[in-house]
Amino acid sequence: MTNTTPLTWRDRWSLYLDLIRWDRPQGWLLLLWPTLLALWIAAQGFPGWHLLIVFTLGTILMRSAGCAVNDFADKDFDLHVARTAARPLTSGRISTKEALLVGAALALVSFALVLTTNGYTIALSFGALAVAIFYPFTKRFFAMPQAVLGVAYSFGIPMAFSAVQDHIPAVVGWLLLGKLCWVLAYDTEYAMVDREDDLKIGIRTSAITLGRFDVAGIMAFYAVCLLAWYQAGRLSGLGVWFNLGLLVAAIQAVYHYTLIRHRDRLSCFKAFRLNHWLGLAVWAGAALDLALR
Numbered sequence: 001m002t003n004t005t006p007l008t009w010r011d012r013w014s015l016y017l018d019l020i021r022w023d024r025p026q027g028w029l030l031l032l033w034p035t036l037l038a039l040w041i042a043a044q045g046f047p048g049w050h051l052l053i054v055f056t057l058g059t060i061l062m063r064s065a066g067c068a069v070n071d072f073a074d075k076d077f078d079l080h081v082a083r084t085a086a087r088p089l090t091s092g093r094i095s096t097k098e099a100l101l102v103g104a105a106l107a108l109v110s111f112a113l114v115l116t117t118n119g120y121t122i123a124l125s126f127g128a129l130a131v132a133i134f135y136p137f138t139k140r141f142f143a144m145p146q147a148v149l150g151v152a153y154s155f156g157i158p159m160a161f162s163a164v165q166d167h168i169p170a171v172v173g174w175l176l177l178g179k180l181c182w183v184l185a186y187d188t189e190y191a192m193v194d195r196e197d198d199l200k201i202g203i204r205t206s207a208i209t210l211g212r213f214d215v216a217g218i219m220a221f222y223a224v225c226l227l228a229w230y231q232a233g234r235l236s237g238l239g240v241w242f243n244l245g246l247l248v249a250a251i252q253a254v255y256h257y258t259l260i261r262h263r264d265r266l267s268c269f270k271a272f273r274l275n276h277w278l279g280l281a282v283w284a285g286a287a288l289d290l291a292l293r
Contacts, residue, residue: 007093015088016102019071020064026276028063030186033279034179035059035156037229037286041171041236042164045290051163054113059156061110066132066152068103072096073136081197120162128155139203146191146206150183171235178228185221185253186275188214189260192268215261222253229282238289245285249278 007015021027035055039047046052071089079090088094107129114125131152138145157175158168184206191198191207192214198205210217226246233242252274259271 012094015094016098019088019094019099019102020067020106022064026273027067028060029276030183030279031063031153031156032056032059033276033283034154034175034182035160037279037283038157038160038172038175039164040283040286040290041175041232041238042161044236045293047160047164050116051160054116054163055156055160058110058113061106061113062128062132065103065106065110066135068099068106069133070136072099072103074139077139077201077203081194081201083194083197114159117163118166120166121159124155124159124162128152128159131155139205141204143204143209144184144206145204146184146187147180149187150180153183154179171232174228174232174235178225178232181221181225181228182275182279185218185225185256186272188218188221189256189268189272189275192260192263193265193272215257215263218260219253219257222250222256226250226253233286233289238286241289241292242282242285245281245283245288248281248285252278252281 017023036052039051039055043051071087074084075090075096079085084090089096089099111125111129114122131148135145135148135152138148142148154176157179158172161168161172188206188210191205195205195207198208206217207214226249230243230246233246256271256274259267
């Protein structure tokens with residue numbers, strides 16, 4: 001017999017938290033560390049509490065809103081993937097309307113935070129929102145949707161510079177290249193987990209596109225990422241402590257190779273989940289380098 005007992009507000013709140021992956025902070029940490037790296041470089045040190053709060057909360061809120069939009073776009077696909085079939089929207093425990101309202105509410109609160117910055121940053125936020133909404137649908141027709149995700153996840157970098165300096169210098173290009181390659185690396189690890197299911201249902205991912213070169217591709221992405229961030233640090237006057245942070249990040253990338261080389265699902269998922277430590281190492285190196293000048 002189907003259980004028709006109405007959900008309490010506590011039950012519904014729990015489902016909303018599950019929708020936005022509240023119990024999995026790795027997702028927003030992957031966005032946060034490169035954004036903070038950009039903030040620290042732009043300000044040449046601690047950027048002040050106002051911008052730190054705006055960008056930290058904004059990152060968490062927009063990632064959460066993105067989860068709601070992603071689940072809306074993928075609800076019919078997720079039903080056929082073992083790892084995602086039990087998500088609140090896919091399983092029918094919350095409605096499409098609820099998911100979209102949750103996403104919209106979080107995006108509006110994030111936009112309210114951006115309004116406390118400047119006009120340039122506010123203008124960039126519209127681009128960030130547009131790409132975040134567009135990304136989930138690219139899995140249907142684009143061979144490397146992770147590249148679009150990389151663009152969506154990178155908007156915090158130019159926004160950080162515009163908020164601090166009211167312009168976007170050339171060094172931002174290197175930071176963006178590094179972030180794009182990092183996203184391609186860790187989200188390909190993530191895509192390797194669901195490759196068999198994705199092939200059955202017709203979703204396109206970088207893991208499928210790269211085929212037998214998936215592991216080599218991931219390691220190449222890590223290499224370009226770290227080289228691009230090294231160049232960004234060099235142009236910004238960062239020195240030994242930042243380079244030490246990059247070295248720690250590189251050691252982590254090598255460890256990820258040991259996890260993904262046999263393409264075991266659980267090991268690939270572990271590699272993905274550990275990536276936020278790589279980002280932390282790079283930001284910590286920059287923050288320490290600037291603090292000890």
